Each structure stands twice: as structure tokens, then as C-alpha cells.
Amino acid sequence: MSDLHDFEKQVMDWYENNWNGRVLPFFKKPALTIETSLSTGKYPWANEDAIEIVDDYFRRFNVDRKNFSFVKYWPNEEAIPPLNFLRSQEHKWRWVKPEPLTLKMLAESAKAGCWLYD
Numbered sequence: 809m810s811d812l813h814d815f816e817k818q819v820m821d822w823y824e825n826n827w828n829g830r831v832l833p834f835f836k837k838p839a840l841t842i843e844t845s846l847s848t849g850k851y852p853w854a855n856e857d858a859i860e861i862v863d864d865y866f867r868r869f870n871v872d873r874k875n876f877s878f879v880k881y882w883p884n885e886e887a888i889p890p891l892n893f894l895r896s897q898e899h900k901w902r903w904v905k906p907e908p909l910t911l912k913m914l915a916e917s918a919k920a921g922c923w924l925y926d
Contacts, residue, residue, distance in 0.1 A: 812915065812916065812919055815915040815916070815918045815919040816842050816911075816912065816915040818869075818915070818918070819865075819869070819911055819914045819915040819918060820840060820842065820911060820915075822865075822868060822869075823840065823861075823911060823914075824840060826864065827861050827864075828840060838850065838851045840911065841911075842910070842911050842912045842915065843910050843911070843912055844910060844911050845908035845909055845910050846858060846861065846881070846909045846910075846911075847881035847882055847906045847907065847908060847909040848906050848907070848908045848909075849908070852906070853882075855882050858878075858881070858882055859878070862876075862878065865914055865918075869914075869917075869918040870921065871917050871918055871920075871921060871922060871923060872921060872922040872923065873923055874922070874923070875922070875923045875924075875925075875926045876923040876925075876926055877926045880906075880907050880926060881906050881907055881908075881909040882906060883904040883905075883906055884904055884906070913925055
């Protein structure tokens with residue numbers, strides 16, 4: 809049976825090799841730690857990219873995603889605030905702070921075989 813460290817290495821390698829690209833061609837690749845968040849921090853992913861990354865993760869590591877809530881980590885991407893100033897106060901769109909989705913959370917869930925955080 810593998811320990812958590814093995815899963816942390818596998819997740820870090822997977823993310824580094826497949827998803828940790830340069831933000832723009834002239835910027836350095838973001839430095840990764842096991843605490844790196846994909847949804848918050850200095851280099852959060854946009855909704856469209858995050859969907860692809862999360863889908864790849866669940867498929868590659870064979871993790872049951874039934875308790876995973878995407879909008880917990882990317883809550884503002886589905887809400888489009890056009891003409892927000894015309895809406896009544898109770899219907900105005902408001903920024904919701906995303907929860908961090910870290911590589912450590914991915915590793916721990918990969919070890920368990922199911923999503924542990926929702």
C-alpha cells in the first residue's frame with residue numbers, strides 16, 4: 809500500500825508535466841509546492857481550464873468525484889454580472905471568495921480513492 813508521500817509525488821509530477829505552464833511566454837513557470845492552490849493565490853486557473861484539469865485528475869487517478877463541488881472552488885465563473893447596476897439590491901451579483909483547491913487535497917483524495925473535502 810502506498811503512503812501519502814507517494815501520492816503527493818504522483819500528483820505533483822502529473823500537474824508539473826501536464827498543467828504547470830508559463831502564464832505568458834516571457835514569465836517563469838509558477839513554482840509548485842504541495843500547498844499550491846489551483847483556485848486561489850497568485851496563479852488561479854480560469855473556469856474553462858480548471859474544468860479540464862479537474863476532469864483529467866479524476867480520470868487519471870481514478871478518484872470518485874461524487875462529493876466534489878466545482879463551484880466551491882470557482883464560484884464566480886458561472887455568474888456573469890452584465891448590467892449589474894440595473895439589478896435590485898437583493899439580485900445584484902456579488903463576489904464570492906473561492907475556497908483553495910490545493911495539490912495536497914488532490915493527493916489525499918487520490919490516496920483515498922474518493923473526494924474528501926465536500
